[in-house]
Amino acid sequence: MVVTIAAAFSFFSCQRSAPQIDEFRWRLLYRDTGVNRYEELAIFVRASDRDGSEDLEQLTVSAGNTGLIWSFSSDEWVRDVDMREEENGWIGLPAIIPLKGFELPEELYTLTLKDRTGESQRITFRPDPRRPRLPEIEWPQARVENGIFLLEGPYEEGTLIFRNKDFTLGRTLEVTSGIAIDIDGDAHWWEVWIPLPERSSGFRLGPFLLQAEGNGSSP
Numbered sequence: 001m002v003v004t005i006a007a008a009f010s011f012f013s014c015q016r017s018a019p020q021i022d023e024f025r026w027r028l029l030y031r032d033t034g035v036n037r038y039e040e041l042a043i044f045v046r047a048s049d050r051d052g053s054e055d056l057e058q059l060t061v062s063a064g065n066t067g068l069i070w071s072f073s074s075d076e077w078v079r080d081v082d083m084r085e086e087e088n089g090w091i092g093l094p095a096i097i098p099l100k101g102f103e104l105p106e107e108l109y110t111l112t113l114k115d116r117t118g119e120s121q122r123i124t125f126r127p128d129p130r131r132p133r134l135p136e137i138e139w140p141q142a143r144v145e146n147g148i149f150l151l152e153g154p155y156e157e158g159t160l161i162f163r164n165k166d167f168t169l170g171r172t173l174e175v176t177s178g179i180a181i182d183i184d185g186d187a188h189w190w191e192v193w194i195p196l197p198e199r200s201s202g203f204r205l206g207p208f209l210l211q212a213e214g215n216g217s218s219p
Helices: 002-014
Strands: 020-032 037-048 056-063 069-073 109-115 120-125 141-145 148-152 157-163 169-176 189-195 201-209
Touching: 020 109, 020 120, 037 056, 037 109, 141 201, 148 157, 148 169, 157 201
Parallel strands: 020 201
Antiparallel strands: 020 037, 056 069, 056 109, 109 120, 141 148, 157 169, 157 189, 189 201
16 A cells, blocks of 8 residues: 555656646836836736646746846735636736836846746746837826826826725726726725837826825926
8 A cells, every 4th residue: 555655646746737838928117106217127927837726826027148137936925917808817916126226127027937846937028128118218197186087187087996905906097187086985095007109108196195185296
């Protein structure tokens, strides 16, 4: 019996499956917190593992040969991502921001998904090196005042996101400047995502504290 169990264990050990990156989306965002402006990477992944989703352990992003590595264990993944899908299953990573300065390195980035057995899958991507630089950008400004969303600048619409006090995701709304909004009673913060014509780029303004008299982005 001991031999049988050992043989079975050896068989199943050899059958370990590597994790799979089923879908992958990323966006380089121009971020305005009201205090600082900088670039950040937003990364969203739909992942699976035939050994079970609980086997997924870590997502890591590295920037070429710079030695810069952003590593996130599974308990740091954002699992309430709204990707406008009928079936969700998407996970998001915390914002990947420059570890030095305000712009991300010009490198080929590698996203690595690893499971608890050490198996992994990798995928690479590169932000457009010809993208506008921070000093060149005409930044939008957004405000929420007395239940009205206001957007100033060259962009006319975006996605308004409400977050609860602990920053968990609340409602999301497609908005244009001047639209009246019904603010959820649990909402404590708000932010705006504005896509640029290039699908892999956009603005992220906020999060800002939701106040009775209104709040907005930096002047």
